[in-house]
Amino acid sequence: MIAASARIHPLSVIEDGAVIGENVVIGPFCHVGPKVVLGDDVELLSHVVVTGRTTVGRGTRIFPSAVIGGDPQSIHHGGEETTLTIGERNTIREGVTMNTGTTDGGGKTVVGDGNLFLAYSHIAHDCIVGNNVILSNNVMLAGHVTLEDRAILGGGSAVHQFTRVGRQAFVGGLSAVSYDVIPYGMLNGNPGILGGLNVVGxxxxxxxxxxxxxxxxxxxxxxxxxxxxxxxxxxxxxxxxxxxxxxxxxxxxxxxxxxxxxxxxxxxx
Known part of the structure; x- marks a missing residue:
């Protein structure tokens, strides 16, 4: 179902079954799969792939070369149908990848509202991302990671699977996050060391x-x-x-x- 107000470039492919909301804008060379739901006012700039059973919330903007809703990168995934749910007003920059969940991990990856995902950041299967989170360029979240509201991760940092990063924590660039980071904490280094509180934040x-x-x-x-x-x-x-x-x-x-x-x-x- 495609809303009458949606604007879709003729060089994009929207597969039968996709749900396209009001005032959605889809630029050239995009591919939207048959089980995708794009909420009202979503914008795909160009060369965006949205696939899998993926829902993208109102007002989210997705930039070129992003691949959203791809299969989980897990050796345990056997092709089961799992989900990716993205909230409202997110900005998803160039080359970002987000995967659906795995059956072993509950079957769903969930992203909240108002987040900023900079170029080539990655959200793996079964991650839970809160609201107003910032992932800088090339941040990597392994599977089953939880990021609470307003967490900020610096460029090139990597978060080990099953790790939690608390609300309003700050992770410095190139840090290796192997263990849980308390709310309001500030972590730097490889291996990452808790260096105090994010007082500025x-x-x-x-x-x-x-x-x-x-x-x-x-x-x-x-x-x-x-x-x-x-x-x-x-x-x-x-x-x-x-x-x-x-x-x-x-x-x-x-x-x-x-x-x-x-x-x-x-x-x-």
Whole structure:
């Protein structure tokens, strides 16, 4: 089904079964598969492939040479029908690749709203990406990675499979993210080392100075205390029940995960 208001270049291929919303613009040499849904106001500039059982939300723009909804790059994938769901108002720049999920991983890859994916960044199967995330050029997410809201990943960084990156965390360029990064954390290097808090990002997001000071105090208690990271975090929970950012960190640390936690000290767990 193609909305009457859609504008489709005659040199593009829209396969039967595709759903094309109102005011969609599809430039030349694009290919849209039969199980694709493009929401209202989506724009494919040119030379874009959208395939698989993929849904692209309202107002998302996709730039040339992007391949969206390709099969998961997993040796366990046997051709099963899985999904990729992309939210609204995303910007997907040149050469970006996003894959559908695998049956072993729940069968779906999910991308939220308002994200910016710069050139040649990759989102693998079964990733969960939140809202207002930025992936700089050539960022690579392995399978089953979770990025929480407002995380920023610098150019050329790579995230190990099953790893979580917390809300508003910052990962420096060329970093290797092998372990979970706490909310508001700042990680750099290969292997990646937690170097403190993303104070600049916290301030830009409107967090006031007293709250930032409390988060910094909690960070020191967690990572510089005598116990393990998790025992230190559990011990201070009652002190910060009224501080949402600290509770985000404590809940993140307490959550089950397949990966260890990034820390300033590689030998402390």
């Amino acid at each position: 916290m301030s830009r997001a409107g967090m006031d100075k007293p709250t930032i000071h409390r988060v910094r105090r909690a960070y020191k208690q967690i990572f510089e205390g005598e116990g393990s990271i998790r025992s230190n975090a559990a011990a201070i929970r009652g002190e910060y029940l009224d501080c949402a950012p600290v509770m985000h960190i404590l809940d993140f640390i307490a959550s089950d995960s397949d990966r260890a936690l990034s820390s300033p000290n590689r030998n402390k767990g």
